[in-house]
Amino acid sequence: MLTLYFAPGSSSMAPHIALHEIGAPFEAKSLSFAKKEQRALAYLALNPEGKVPTLLIDGRPLTEVAAILFYLAKRFPEAELLPPGDLDAEARALSWMSFIASTIHSARHQGADHVRAVWAVADGRLGAHDWALGRYSIADIHLFRLYWRFANAFHPAPDAFPNLAAHYHRMMARPAVRKTCAIEAAIGYELP
Numbered sequence: 001m002l003t004l005y006f007a008p009g010s011s012s013m014a015p016h017i018a019l020h021e022i023g024a025p026f027e028a029k030s031l032s033f034a035k036k037e038q039r040a041l042a043y044l045a046l047n048p049e050g051k052v053p054t055l056l057i058d059g060r061p062l063t064e065v066a067a068i069l070f071y072l073a074k075r076f077p078e079a080e081l082l083p084p085g086d087l088d089a090e091a092r093a094l095s096w097m098s099f100i101a102s103t104i105h106s107a108r109h110q111g112a113d114h115v116r117a118v119w120a121v122a123d124g125r126l127g128a129h130d131w132a133l134g135r136y137s138i139a140d141i142h143l144f145r146l147y148w149r150f151a152n153a154f155h156p157a158p159d160a161f162p163n164l165a166a167h168y169h170r171m172m173a174r175p176a177v178r179k180t181c182a183i184e185a186a187i188g189y190e191l192p
Contacts, residue, residue: 001026001027001056001058001059002019002024002025002026002027002055002056002057003026003027003028003029003055003056004016004019004026004027004028004029004053004054004055004056005029005031005043005046005047005052005053005054005055005056006028006029006030006031006052006053006184007030007031007032007033007038007052007190008030008183008184008185008187008188008189008190009149009184009189009190010033010052010053011052011053011065011105011145011146012052012053012065013145013148013180013181013184014053014065014068014069014141014142014144014145015053015055015065015068015069015072016028016053016180016183016184017141017144017145017176017177017180018068018069018072018073018081018138018141018176019072020175020176020177020179020180021079021081021141021174021176022072022076022079022081023079024076028183030187031043031052032190033190034190038050038051038052046061047061047063049063051063053065053068055068055071055072057071064101065097065101065142065145066094066097066098066100066101066142069081069097069138069141069142070082070093070094070097070138072138073093073137073138080135080136081136081137081138081141082137082138083133083135083137089133089137092132092133092139093132093133093137093138093139096125096132096133096139096142096143097138097139097142099122099125100122100139100142100143100146101142103118103121104118104119104122104143104146105146107119112154115150115154116156116160119147119150119156119161119164120161122143122147122161122164123161123162123163123164124163126143126163126164126167127163128163129163130166130167130170131167131170140167140171141171143164143167144167144168144171144177147161147164147167147168148168148171151165151168
């Protein structure tokens with residue numbers, strides 16, 4: 001049994017999308033940042049950091065977006081969220097997700113100019129490719145979630161980051177992404 005603890009619009013959106021892409025049954029448990037539900041004792045027993053996401057796998061917690069995405073891709077290979085049996089592609093996916101987690105995600109705390117510089121690097125890294133690994137993968141899901149927040153907060157001109165803007169539109173055309181966005185919007189965003 002899979003249970004995803006998430007907060008709408010937060011980094012947990014990425015595993016939420018992946019679970020919809022996979023199509024496996026899961027229970028979704030929304031946490032309210034406004035009510036500080038991520039600091040409740042019961043939740044802290046699952047994730048002592050008090051962050052989202054947490055994926056319960058048969059009652060065992062797994063945290064951190066990249067780890068959850070990697071787990072889901074490997075557990076459900078039929079969803080093809082990682083190219084099967086391709087060590088190079090797996091390494092490139094981990095490279096993208098490490099860059100996303102360590103560089104892009106932390107950039108928002110370093111000012112608007114730094115944020116734009118980091119997104120320029122990401123735009124160049126993606127290049128004119130449709131997908132980060134050359135085919136749709138967990139790296140695209142992870143990248144999309146952070147660009148989704150950036151695009152909705154700063155509304156960059158489409159030509160500011162043309163490769164990322166095109167990627168964003170390709171992602172928004174995916175049924176799993178639209179479904180996740182609709183579910184999370186209906187609950188409401190309470191982003192810090």
